[in-house]
Amino acid sequence: MTVRETIRRETAKLTASERKIANAVLADYPFSGIQTIQELAERTGVSAPSITRFVSKIGFAGYQEFQRQLIGELREGRRSPLDLKATEKLSDGDFLADYARRASVLLADMAAAVPQEQFDRILKLLSDPARNIFLLGGRISDTIAGLLSRHLRQIRPRIHHLSPNPEQWPDQLLNIRRQDVLVLFDFRRYQPDLARLAEVVANKRHPTIVLITDRWMSPIARHSDHVVTVPIENDTAWDTAICAVVFVEALIVKVSQADWPATKTRIEAWDELRLSPPISKNGERDDS
Known part of the structure; x- marks a missing residue:
């Protein structure tokens, strides 16, 4: 603890x-x-x-x-796969089944540790169509930010996945308003540039900052309004992202339901603009 x-x-x-x-x-x-x-x-x-x-x-x-x-x-918070390898605990039997069991334990721990009220507060922020939502993660965790941003774009407007290149941040950060939300993902080993980004944005643009991190907590927590800590250690040399992904998927489902008629209208319009040919009634592609 x-x-x-x-x-x-x-x-x-x-x-x-x-x-x-x-x-x-x-x-x-x-x-x-x-x-x-x-x-x-x-x-x-x-x-x-x-x-x-x-x-x-x-x-x-x-x-x-x-x-x-x-x-x-x-x-x-600074331990690398090389450090974790020294304490790795691997099963001698069916590793896939054992790994899945470990994941299920971590998910149960996450569900018990993250208060429903905290989930609901973040959900309310992401569901508010008046707010711009900006997202970014670290070298690995930006894939989770990308997962959330891609789904949110299909559900609602005003979703912005920030560039991983700090040289492009000033132009993007000028669009952040006080009522907007910045969602950051940062797990050990924490990225100094993300902490600096959070500090600058908190001091200069004043949005609500939501941090998804591990129990040792990224330095970004110093500048965050909401901090969600999820389990990442699973007794292997590699930390797991499964709890962060499940937390994000739960948000995606509930944001889509917050105003389902608007979500439905947007997805229908989205599908009409896709470049792939539509599907005919008999289930085949209509290339006409």
């Missing part, structure tokens, strides 16, 4: 001053917790002994152990 998860689990037991510390740690997680105890005390207006009692209440022997856990999480 991460420090973030531990704090949220223990929130009900905290005093008012301890909740103030917890909120400060979570607001700039994990970086605020890596400050010295004096710096955190000054930032929160709470005494150093109160911070010591806070970390003890959530299960740590002291502030140093609390910080070691946070630093360990930062290291986890």
